[in-house]
Amino acid sequence: MASERVEFLKERLRDTNPSISVERARLVTQFYRIPSIESPIARKAHMLEYLLKNMTIFINPQSIFVGDHGERYRSVPAYPEWGSNWILEDIDTFDTRSTDTLYWDKPEDKQELIDICKQWRGRGFREVIDSHLSEEQKQAALDGLITIGSRIVSTASHMPEYGVIFEKGFAKMIEEIQEKLDGIEHYDYITQEQKDTWEGMIITLKAAIEFAHRYVKLAREMAETETDPKRKADLLRIAETCERVPELPPRTFYEAMQFFWFIHLIYQIENAGHNHSIGRFDQFMYPYFIHDIENGIATEDDIVEMIQCMLIKWTEIFELRDHIEAEAYAGFPMWTNVTIGGIDSNGHDACNRLTYLFLEAADGAETTQPAISFRFNKKIDEAIFRRALKLTQKGLGQPAFFNDEINIPRVLANGCNDIREARDYAIEGCVEAQVPGKTDFRPVAGFINILKVLELAMHDGVDPKTGRQFGPNTGTMEEMDSMEKFMKAYEIQLAYIIDYHLKAYGICSALHSQICPTVFASCMVDGCIEKGRILQKDGARYSSTGTFISGVANAADSLAAIDQVVFQKKLMTLAELTKILDSNYAGREDVHQMLLNKVVHFGNDEDLVDEYCRRVVTFCALENQAHKDSRFGQYELILLNQTYNIWQGRCVGATPDGRMDGEPLANNASPSNGMDRNGPTAVGNSIGKMDTLMVPKGVLVNHKFDPAVAKGEKGLEMLETFVRGYCEAGGQHVQINVVDTATLRDAQKHPENYKHLMVRVAGYSAFFVELDPRVQENIIGRTEHGSCCG
């Protein structure tokens, strides 16, 4: 179900090759050539002002919303100030790499970008950070043990409370900030920094209003020469709207949507970065929806079309990434997340007509962005829940389901002490529950490869791949005469690596606060204006940082295998097992097969291994929480690895879970590939036993269902039962792909026939045919859950 306009916009998106836009790099470089000794905050604010004033603007055919990221449709800007060395290294691969290929519009663009990046060489944020990190820290990342996050992007991850901002409009916000400035009674180094912040905020908000006014002019000019009366009306409506928002509060659904888009877009223009999430769309847009319907301003069809146009706009934004990330995060995800459903702040079911229409719109638009998060709870409107499941049945990999009963207490346990706020949580990034507009959450301290840490524990702290002593000495395998002793050795290694990792990230994070303030974004989060402090300096009400752990199921499986094979059945000593693993099972296929088939694996509702999983996860959660980030917020654990499982798996030798040297790690918090042999309910039960309430920021689980099982009325009932039971068992999040292996295999052979085939990769959807072949294999390898016919 999509209008002619929407079909046109969809086709245009799909048929336009993404290209690289040099303009932003040029403008930023010009700006920084202008000498100034103003404060870093003022400097950044003026930079944004300069960009908004000078960047090329245009209005796309048939588009009803304005504002693009690059100088051309579907073009991506480069951010040399965030790091230019990597661009120079990768520049020849952008248009040749197999995933997320980017094209040059004109050959001279490439040379210009090279020239610009050469000027920035060694002076971007990435290079500054790298000069502060030790060689060993950087090596740890290269060895696949950890990654150190947010080095070429800002802290990002903004999720405002749009409803509050709409009510004010920027003009009113500027007034409030001016009052703050006027209220300064004593000038000192503290109030001076506040003054810089408030002044910077006003600069960016005014620049945003002026940016909108540029579109007023352009739309009017275009309207004058437009011959199609319908399009002319569109353009005049654009002009009228941009004259009003973001300066003044929106009056209609349409104005609110354009207002929203300006904020979302300017986040992207201000800084490199992603993860900007939308919050509870069906809640903050609902008053405008009702207003339009009641006053005959828009029909439900109009509303659906507007949402679809916006879904397409969300998908138009992406970012320039290096070849590693282009592979690991294939499919141009921006982790823009939109939340619908759930309960309201009073504890009642919050579903409404707009929730339903949003699902209808998503069904017709079929975009990969944003990730749709559906909040589930026992009070949920049954018909709307089933509508969401019908979207799942269609195989779009959308929406993901989130369990209110886990997420609300988790938000409460993470610094929020107001139950009404906690009930109002929305999902940011992949699976992280936050209070919109009050939280500055950074999701990416980095990924800790906890299977690699297990490998260290099996080699007395030495990385067998490099021969380097990395962890502490925790004993040789000959000394491990009990499971508990080995477990202790592993925990000592884990604690050491977590501490090591957070120190490395801490260096990076503290530098953000000094040299990369996000001034515009700070206006949108409760607390920053009040305190006169940017997000990076603890301006928000709630600040925290997420740490990912990768290889969870592999670590649990490995521990259970050691327990069973070495200590319970005594089939071999731990030293003998380690030797076999170091040889990658050379001549010992029997041992390899035994580890795969004859010991219990996570995801099968087996207490022995599930308990190892719980123990490791709880340990990592507590170790993280014992550390404070650069804003004195807490570090909080998240169980996901995106597609880093492939890259980090390449760095680990054979492990006791039956994994061979270099094979991928388990996908996110899911069981190891192919190891869940008792169906999806057993996976849910294993996840539930993990004690998901101990994992502050989420447990990402993917399930793939065969369409033969998920189709029809009975299939719908099965999916519903699965989601309900999964939540009852204690799951925090689940996303379901309804796709069969044969379809995916055929898509590999005939990509041209499967341009529309979407899959959930991890917290986001992508077109399957755009993924790297290795990522495709990985998706096919996830156990396909069928059901038996008796």
Added chain:
Amino acid sequence: METGRIFNIQKCSIRDGRGMRTSVFFKGCGLHCLWCANPEGISFEPEITLNPQNCIACNACMQHCPTGASRLEDPNTPVFERDKCGRCGLCADLCPTEARKLNGQEYTVDQLFKRIYQDRFYFQHSGGGVTFTGGEALMQPQFLLAICKKCREYGINVAIETCGCGDYDKFAPCLDYIDFIYFDLKHMDSDQHLKWTGQRNEHILENLRRISAHGNEIIVRTPVIPGINDSEENIQATAKFILPLVSVQKYELLAYHKLGVNKYKLLGKPYLLEDVTEPTAEHMFHLVDVANEVLAPAGKKCFYNLNNDYDE
């Protein structure tokens, strides 16, 4: 302690009764239908299956088999001499690739119940539960009674799938604890029934009458095997038989399939219906119409579920 012999426990079954169910396969059956999709469930004894494709010739089975039944020959081909096998299961225990597998394990009531109870969250909403199938659950009546009672204690819905070939007086006590019954009628002609299933059908029909009189809700099912029981006469006769049965409101036709054929190879048994092809949907719906001509006037209904929709 009472134990039952079980050859498989399958979670998330959606075609064996209402909602999401756990299917428990009892080992041993009174019939041996030639089309049986679970041939490993026919014998009451534990059986080894051998899948040579999985064998990596590690030799663990040969080294430890007490009777020499499991071994490798020339030099890496796995061999299994069933006549020699003492059914100790050691080869399956030791086989790292599951090329050799033991079918049929003893469960106590508590052991089995623990597995059933695991999926309670998934039963609750969908009205699901456990389905005892097989093989033939009614042929282990004492164990069936014990596990049914345990399920009742915990409020778990119990269904059975049966071919009806047990001893009524022995399994009758179970009926009070069974919420729902799928009852298979393979053929109405007793000679034909004997030919294809190894047993005459008189006691089966009698069991169906008595269970119906007891009051359990029943769906009668016929697996439609082309050339064997798919004549209009047979379907008509089946419909006529169930017409007066008060507890039977629905009659389901199941299409013959070959999903179980490979299992015969693994068991070293011949599959005698190679030439039979799966019935067309058109034929299935035709037979549904035939049955409904008989059943509809009485308000009863025959159906065939092609698209994974609800049972009608």
